[in-house]
Amino acid sequence: SQQGEEDPQALSIQEGENATMNCSYKTSINNLQWYRQNSGRGLVHLILIRSNEREKHSGRLRVTLDTSKKSSSLLITASRAADTASYFCATVEYNNNDMRFGAGTRLTVKP
Amino acid sequence: ETGVTQTPRHLVMGMTNKKSLKCEQHLGHNAMYWYKQSAKKPLELMFVYNFKEQTENNSVPSRFSPECPNSSHLFLHLHTLQPEDSALYLCASSQGQDYSNQPQHFGDGTRLSIL
Numbered sequence: 001s002q003q004g005e006e007d008p009q010a011l012s013i014q015e016g017e018n019a020t021m022n023c024s025y026k027t028s029i030n031n032l033q034w035y036r037q038n039s040g041r042g043l044v045h046l047i048l049i050r051s052n053e054r055e056k057h058s059g060r061l062r063v064t065l066d067t068s069k070k071s072s073s074l075l076i077t078a079s080r081a082a083d084t085a086s087y088f089c090a091t092v093e094y095n096n097n098d099m100r101f102g103a104g105t106r107l108t109v110k111p
Numbered sequence: 112e113t114g115v116t117q118t119p120r121h122l123v124m125g126m127t128n129k130k131s132l133k134c135e136q137h138l139g140h141n142a143m144y145w146y147k148q149s150a151k152k153p154l155e156l157m158f159v160y161n162f163k164e165q166t167e168n169n170s171v172p173s174r175f176s177p178e179c180p181n182s183s184h185l186f187l188h189l190h191t192l193q194p195e196d197s198a199l200y201l202c203a204s205s206q207g208q209d210y211s212n213q214p215q216h217f218g219d220g221t222r223l224s225i226l
Contacts, residue, residue: 030211030212031211031212033214033215035217040219041219041220042113042115042117042201042203042217042218042219042220043154043201043203043215043217044113044217045214045215045216048212048213048214050212088154090154092211092212097159097166097167097210097211098156098159098167098169098211099156099211099215100153100156101153101154102153103151103152103153104153
């Protein structure tokens with residue numbers, strides 16, 4: 001069953017702009033992960049943020065987690081055409097080892 | 112190259128056929144997973160193996176039968192599938208005893224079409 005829900009479902013921006021994607025979830029979590037999927041390929045792990053963390057960075061990526069609002073955001077700064085992909089959040093529930101994915105945000109970065 | 116290799120990349124089969132999907136990881140991981148990705152639906156976890164033992168089976172129909180002979184290999188045996196089973200089947204692996212707190216590494220999937 002689905003846990004995270006990404007918002008928006010689709011996002012189209014110009015190269016150089018920032019892209020923000022949001023994820024909301026319903027239950028208490030152990031950690032939340034963001035993945036990227038290029039068309040016809042598998043998922044690639046981007047960032048894992050634990051429930052006791054509020055923000056993590058990796059290169060041009062910034063992830064925030066607000067457990068009181070049960071939400072997370074992924075910010076991609078200075079986007080590039082190569083960032084065009086689908087982005088998924090996945091949550092691992094507290095006391096449950098299963099990872100549940102959302103339906104994803106389709107990001108298009110126009111050159 | 113993700114370190115997780117899935118074969119075949121594409122498979123077309125009739126509803127009465129028997130086929131197998133193969134996954135191999137070269138990352139030294141202990142946990143392996145099968146997921147189903149259908150169009151416009153979230154990724155669905157099917158099976159989890161940790162140290163060759165099945166730890167999760169998310170109410171998957173018996174026409175899907177997993178096999179994990181060792182920590183590096185995972186199979187999904189298929190028989191008498193239905194048209195709604197057409198999807199991208201993804202294999203993943205992760206490290207450690209506490210595998211749910213580790214990132215997962217995915218293969219590029221097998222695109223399965225049921226005629």
